[in-house]
Amino acid sequence: MIVKEILIVFFALCAAGSVISLLTKKAHLVISIFGSLASVSLVATGILGLGLGKPLNWSQWSFPIFGQMHFHIDGITSILLLLTGVVALPVSIFSNGYLQRYLGKYSLRSFGVMYHLLLASIAAVFVTWDVMSFLVSWEAMSVLSYLCVNFEHRHEENTHAGLLMLVMGEVGTLAIAISMFILGSAGGGLDFESLRLGAQELGPGASWAVFLLSFFGFGVKAGIVPVNTWLPRAHPAAPANISALLSGVILNLGLYGIIRMNLDLAPVVSVNQGLVVVITGSITALVGILYATIDNDMKRMLAHSSIENIGIITAVFGAGLVFSASSDPTLAGLAFIAAFYHLINHSIYKALLFLGAGSVDARSGTRDMNRLGGLIKIMPWTSLMFLIGAMSIAALPPLNGFVSEWLALQTFLQSATLSSTSSTLVRVTFVLCGAALALTAALAVTCFVKAFAMSFLGKARSAQARSAKPAGGTTRLSMGILALTCIALGLLPTYVIPKLDESVNVPRQRHAVESLVPAFFRPQDANPIMDKAFVDEFHDLGAQVGKGLLPGRGLVVLHRGQARNPVVFAMSTSYTVIVLGLLLAMVFLLVHLFTRKRTQKTRAVWAGGLENLPPELTYTATGFSNPVRVVFNTVFRPQKTETRHQNVARHFRSAVSKQWEVVHLADRWVTGPIVHVLDKLAHLAASMHSGRINAYAAYMLMALVLVLLAGHLFT
Amino acid sequence: MSRWLTEGLLTHKPTTAYPARPESTAGISPGLPVPSSELTGQALEQLVSMCRVGALSKEKNTLGFDDGRCIHCMRCKGKSPKELEWDDSYEWARLTKLGEKNLAKLSASFKASLYIRTIDAGACAACLTEISLLAGPNYNMHRLGFFMTPTPRKADVLLVSGPVTDHMRDHLLEAYDSMPEPKRVIAVGACAMTGGVFGPSFTCAAGLSDMIPVDVVVPGCPPPPLALLHALLVLTGRKQQAEKIRALGSDRS
Ligand code: SF4
Ligand code: SF4
Numbered sequence: 004m005i006v007k008e009i010l011i012v013f014f015a016l017c018a019a020g021s022v023i024s025l026l027t028k029k030a031h032l033v034i035s036i037f038g039s040l041a042s043v044s045l046v047a048t049g050i051l052g053l054g055l056g057k058p059l060n061w062s063q064w065s066f067p068i069f070g071q072m073h074f075h076i077d078g079i080t081s082i083l084l085l086l087t088g089v090v091a092l093p094v095s096i097f098s099n100g101y102l103q104r105y106l107g108k109y110s111l112r113s114f115g116v117m118y119h120l121l122l123a124s125i126a127a128v129f130v131t132w133d134v135m136s137f138l139v140s141w142e143a144m145s146v147l148s149y150l151c152v153n154f155e156h157r158h159e160e161n162t163h164a165g166l167l168m169l170v171m172g173e174v175g176t177l178a179i180a181i182s183m184f185i186l187g188s189a190g191g192g193l194d195f196e197s198l199r200l201g202a203q204e205l206g207p208g209a210s211w212a213v214f215l216l217s218f219f220g221f222g223v224k225a226g227i228v229p230v231n232t233w234l235p236r237a238h239p240a241a242p243a244n245i246s247a248l249l250s251g252v253i254l255n256l257g258l259y260g261i262i263r264m265n266l267d268l269a270p271v272v273s274v275n276q277g278l279v280v281v282i283t284g285s286i287t288a289l290v291g292i293l294y295a296t297i298d299n300d301m302k303r304m305l306a307h308s309s310i311e312n313i314g315i316i317t318a319v320f321g322a323g324l325v326f327s328a329s330s331d332p333t334l335a336g337l338a339f340i341a342a343f344y345h346l347i348n349h350s351i352y353k354a355l356l357f358l359g360a361g362s363v364d365a366r367s368g369t370r371d372m373n374r375l376g377g378l379i380k381i382m383p384w385t386s387l388m389f390l391i392g393a394m395s396i397a398a399l400p401p402l403n404g405f406v407s408e409w410l411a412l413q414t415f416l417q418s419a420t421l422s423s424t425s426s427t428l429v430r431v432t433f434v435l436c437g438a439a440l441a442l443t444a445a446l447a448v449t450c451f452v453k454a455f456a457m458s459f460l461g462k463a464r465s466a467q468a469r470s471a472k473p474a475g476g477t478t479r480l481s482m483g484i485l486a487l488t489c490i491a492l493g494l495l496p497t498y499v500i501p502k503l504d505e506s507v508n509v510p511r512q513r514h515a516v517e518s519l520v521p522a523f524f525r526p527q528d529a530n531p532i533m534d535k536a537f538v539d540e541f542h543d544l545g546a547q548v549g550k551g552l553l554p555g556r557g558l559v560v561l562h563r564g565q566a567r568n569p570v571v572f573a574m575s576t577s578y579t580v581i582v583l584g585l586l587l588a589m590v591f592l593l594v595h596l597f598t599r600k601r602t603q604k605t606r607a608v609w610a611g612g613l614e615n616l617p618p619e620l621t622y623t624a625t626g627f628s629n630p631v632r633v634v635f636n637t638v639f640r641p642q643k644t645e646t647r648h649q650n651v652a653r654h655f656r657s658a659v660s661k662q663w664e665v666v667h668l669a670d671r672w673v674t675g676p677i678v679h680v681l682d683k684l685a686h687l688a689a690s691m692h693s694g695r696i697n698a699y700a701a702y703m704l705m706a707l708v709l710v711l712l713a714g715h716l717f718t
Numbered sequence: 719m720s721r722w723l724t725e726g727l728l729t730h731k732p733t734t735a736y737p738a739r740p741e742s743t744a745g746i747s748p749g750l751p752v753p754s755s756e757l758t759g760q761a762l763e764q765l766v767s768m769c770r771v772g773a774l775s776k777e778k779n780t781l782g783f784d785d786g787r788c789i790h791c792m793r794c795k796g797k798s799p800k801e802l803e804w805d806d807s808y809e810w811a812r813l814t815k816l817g818e819k820n821l822a823k824l825s826a827s828f829k830a831s832l833y834i835r836t837i838d839a840g841a842c843a844a845c846l847t848e849i850s851l852l853a854g855p856n857y858n859m860h861r862l863g864f865f866m867t868p869t870p871r872k873a874d875v876l877l878v879s880g881p882v883t884d885h886m887r888d889h890l891l892e893a894y895d896s897m898p899e900p901k902r903v904i905a906v907g908a909c910a911m912t913g914g915v916f917g918p919s920f921t922c923a924a925g926l927s928d929m930i931p932v933d934v935v936v937p938g939c940p941p942p943p944l945a946l947l948h949a950l951l952v953l954t955g956r957k958q959q960a961e962k963i964r965a966l967g968s969d970r971s
Binding site (some may be wrong): 602 | 868869888893896
């Protein structure tokens, strides 16, 4: 029961943090102390929660209208609490150095209060177990994150972005509330257990309604296309630490909602619902990465890339739903593991990248990749950490992004060979969505090669980039924690996967892990449920060699235990490190060997005949991503405008400036039309307000007559 | 996209058959005069005075011809007391003495794959236009293993046109200096060979030869693309160089 106490300690720390920030001028210090302590207690809650074995339920406090409050901690909650802690800890540390730029400009006191309350509300969303307290915490989280995003409220575009975030979030909340109330009224209660009962009572129509409302309602927070447009606007507006929390934690809340509703409380039973999730996820991933690749604002690029990652997670999660609906528990388990692994990875590396972008922004004063460059010489540590984050997110082995994306793609690829029950529709969808995800992965590499190369390599393309300063100690420490987590999650998948399997997969799917991480490397260690022939054959495959080299298990294998040729796929990041290391060493050796006899001469960089290479002439971010822009022109449909300045006389152009504006797909097709219709309606309503006294008197008279008439009729 | 596809299919392959077979399309080359040794006396003087760029000269009572100066203006064609013969071919490139020595040393790996950096050392742009045609479908030098590169750091050959203006001198030297060994230089056109119609003057030098070592010279003003292809082939030893008889004047090396 110690979990409960630690959770209470967490809430107490948050409360103390907000009160103390209110009292002191150094709120940044308070955040870094109390925020970190609170995060540590969250980590402890998560770890202890994972060890619980079975879900922990308790009820506390009763309120007149809301009724009894219920709390619940299970595997999913524990993992997400742990993840929240792991992200919030470095973010809190980072805040100390970062927030000082606001000293004297904005009220750090209020920021401190909001920050601690935000942490508390996030944890509350995870642990509450009845509709009322869930919605209250959800609303608190929405409003507080809006306030935090809107912290630099004196910039008009920030307030716009914040408002959009708030409005879209509220619409989402409404949808969530309706879906929960439908379930609750069918189940006869508002705690989640009654919702679970209610889900079994629902007819197909109501079940679809609940599914769509909850999926897209939570999808707003998660950033699923087409309800994602607040995300790329909110991120550039928010302070970097809030951006990191937004991408690393708050998007997870949306995913948590989807997972809780559609996997646990009202499990998806129809394959088609699963397919909706798969298709939406794949589209989200592709759209996200396309916009990320062409964006030159570091933070907006990262926001688009968050959308991409959420898309991947959603698609794989949807695949899991399809498999479990078509009773294929092993594959479903595999998909859920992949989805959760990716969720965790995304939180970690995205937080890392946002902290990196934030520290670049803080130290150089610009986030425009066209104007950065050459920072690796000035901020070597930040560059290294950013590189680790970029490599992780680009899914390069041996980092963590590779593991989860590899699992995700394998889930899609192998579905045809593994699953016997799937229909043609499912197969075709999986092939197409798998292809979309593969394209996404490829574009992600382009996107992050650009992000790293254009910001950190080459020459500084502006005075701001030239005069940047190295990042401070707290920044380095916080980024270091996250970077190490990235590496650890990449190198030790075989230790993470069983934990995930235990906590994510409900008992009926338990054996996914047994077929994913075999517990044998010597025949005598063999898992007893494995076929002897399989163990021997696998033995021959060379797993034995790995055992000799590595301290622990390193191989992720999916196999069909009894079959003749059992291994479906196998991967090992830890072996990859060794092989990559050896290959790299060999390359150096070979190059040295072959070029030993060559003479070398050193000459200045060829600048095309100019005295020295002006940085403006080097490759820019726009130039690098232009091929993508050209190839996907049909998707982007940019608005191009050209202005010619004719100062001397007509036809004598002194300057030409070209504008290139991209309106997001979702804005063009979904949000835009809705706003347009609402605008029309508002105008219609506004035409009532002529401003003439007589008209208003007439309205009043009419209203009076109507009331009297109504009274007459109904009595 | 569909248009260039269909058009391409309909028009077949426009690429020239050279160097496998000679190209004989009319007007493919402006041609050069073939000096005859029969002219003497008055007729010789008259002909020499007709050439305003000094490509024709009187040398010991016979006609001297310097193809490094000729701009194929055709004044000497037809109008002369005794018509000069006209050579419509385009295989004009010649190796210099250094070029001959270098050719023997060229290793096989360079023969079929060569990277070229072009430098405009004050050319009138006609030479450059002809060079740029090499990459087009009609001449398509890539099929022969010749490629352009934007940086001298990766270039095997420096293709220089223009008389080398004072402004370009340092950059030309810098580019040549930046090239890795082994490196070769081709002087393209009359300007790069002798200064042509421009040099030497108060703003420019008289071609490349006193600045950087030249391996192959291509006469012409401008030399047609096929002559340039010939130069590249000569440089790599894949074609015979032009006979030296034409250049009765001093051998430029
Ligand atoms: S064609 Fe050549 S040789 Fe004849 S006159 Fe013109 S420049 Fe002189
Ligand atoms: S050789 Fe003739 S064509 Fe070439 S640059 Fe000189 S003047 Fe122009």
